[in-house]
Amino acid sequence: MxxxxxxxxxxxxxxxxxxxxxxxxxxxxxxxxxxQALRIAQPAMVTASLRRQGxxxxxxxKNFWELLKEADIPVxxxxxGCHSPQEVITTSQMAREVFxxxxxxxxxxxxxxxxxxxxxQLVQVADTLLKDGxxxxxYCTEDLVLCKRLVDVGCQAVMPWAAPIGTGKGPINPYAMxxxxxxxxxxxxxxxxxxxxxxxxxxxxxxxxxxxxxxxVATATxxxxxxxxxxxxVQAGRGAFLGGAMSEQQAAQPSTPVLGTPFWHQx
Amino acid sequence: xxxxxxxIAQEVAAGSSLQDLLQALDFKAPYAVARNLNFVPRGQYAxxxxxxxxxxxxxxxxxxx
Numbered sequence: 001m002x003x004x005x006x007x008x009x010x011x012x013x014x015x016x017x018x019x020x021x022x023x024x025x026x027x028x029x030x031x032x033x034x035x036q037a038l039r040i041a042q043p044a045m046v047t048a049s050l051r052r053q054g055x056x057x058x059x060x061x062k063n064f065w066e067l068l069k070e071a072d073i074p075v076x077x078x079x080x081g082c083h084s085p086q087e088v089i090t091t092s093q094m095a096r097e098v099f100x101x102x103x104x105x106x107x108x109x110x111x112x113x114x115x116x117x118x119x120x121q122l123v124q125v126a127d128t129l130l131k132d133g134x135x136x137x138x139y140c141t142e143d144l145v146l147c148k149r150l151v152d153v154g155c156q157a158v159m160p161w162a163a164p165i166g167t168g169k170g171p172i173n174p175y176a177m178x179x180x181x182x183x184x185x186x187x188x189x190x191x192x193x194x195x196x197x198x199x200x201x202x203x204x205x206x207x208x209x210x211x212x213x214x215x216x217v218a219t220a221t222x223x224x225x226x227x228x229x230x231x232x233x234v235q236a237g238r239g240a241f242l243g244g245a246m247s248e249q250q251a252a253q254p255s256t257p258v259l260g261t262p263f264w265h266q267x
Numbered sequence: 268x269x270x271x272x273x274x275i276a277q278e279v280a281a282g283s284s285l286q287d288l289l290q291a292l293d294f295k296a297p298y299a300v301a302r303n304l305n306f307v308p309r310g311q312y313a314x315x316x317x318x319x320x321x322x323x324x325x326x327x328x329x330x331x332x
Contacts, residue, residue, distance in 0.1 A: 024332030034330075049331025050299070052273040052324065058295035061327035065297055068328070078331045086304055093306035094299035094326055165332070214332035 017044035024214025037227035078105040127153040159191035168195025197233030204237025268319040286312035
């Protein structure tokens with residue numbers, strides 16, 4: 001379990017986390033590299049999934065399970081690949097039993113090409129899961145009204161994408177993302193679409209509470225170095241948000257005092 | 268009778284329970300089970316009789332994003 005920072009913890013459903021970075025566990029070159037990346041980034045949670053035994057060997061699954069236990073980081077199971085509310089609900093219940101956790105990253109896919117969430121059914125499914133006792137972190141778009149409705153049914157945090165999963169494009173709709181941040185007070189985690197530490201830093205500067213990454217770290221040339229860079233970028237962005245940025249100006253203003261400038265008006 | 272387990276047809280004796288099936292196919296923990304798209308808690312395997320054409324899913328942890 002990661003140790004909460006007393007100074008500035010991330011609070012989700014009343015639980016304090018000492019990190020504002022959540023990491024996925026897929027696509028690393030090896031389990032060992034993933035372990036090293038987790039060790040250096042110290043994420044608040046790690047995501048995991050469920051697949052048919054047989055399609056995935058029981059041994060591979062067991063090894064991953066042991067690795068998760070060894071990492072001792074809270075697990076956030078996802079419902080990746082679910083296309084119907086019933087699939088999401090059943091997968092969530094199975095995940096709760098297997099992983100022994102009420103946390104669920106709600107993914108309900110509405111379009112296979114973009115992996116865009118099914119925004120028209122997401123709220124109802126979130127409501128059902130919340131009533132079943134889950135701590136729901138819904139993967140959603142940056143649509144303000146969708147996020148408001150998710151909060152209305154009881155989601156204590158939402159997870160808008162920055163761009164489609166795995167694209168690494170960074171925030172593709174900055175205007176909507178900044179408005180969304182201004183309009184909602186619940187913790188918001190940027191989930192999906194980040195490619196660079198500067199993207200993570202940017203959204204944290206805007207006031208987002210955390211970021212969830214996978215591909216950007218796992219498919220980097222050196223995932224361990226990239227995990228470290230993202231962890232630092234998240235901290236830098238958070239620090240900048242708390243520090244309060246200056247207002248942008250149109251005209252130049254000297255930072256060095258003008259009064260007493262040598263040779264002023266002499267020539 | 269025939270049931271589908273992870274989309275593969277399996278022949279089971281009439282009157283078999285879900286627990287009988289899981290033991291016969293030697294699934295390894297950890298896993299969770301759904302029958303006809305409904306979750307079956309671990310404690311109910313023995314009390315869940317199988318029916319012809321049941322669709323059983325047995326799923327285990329894997330990496331995810």
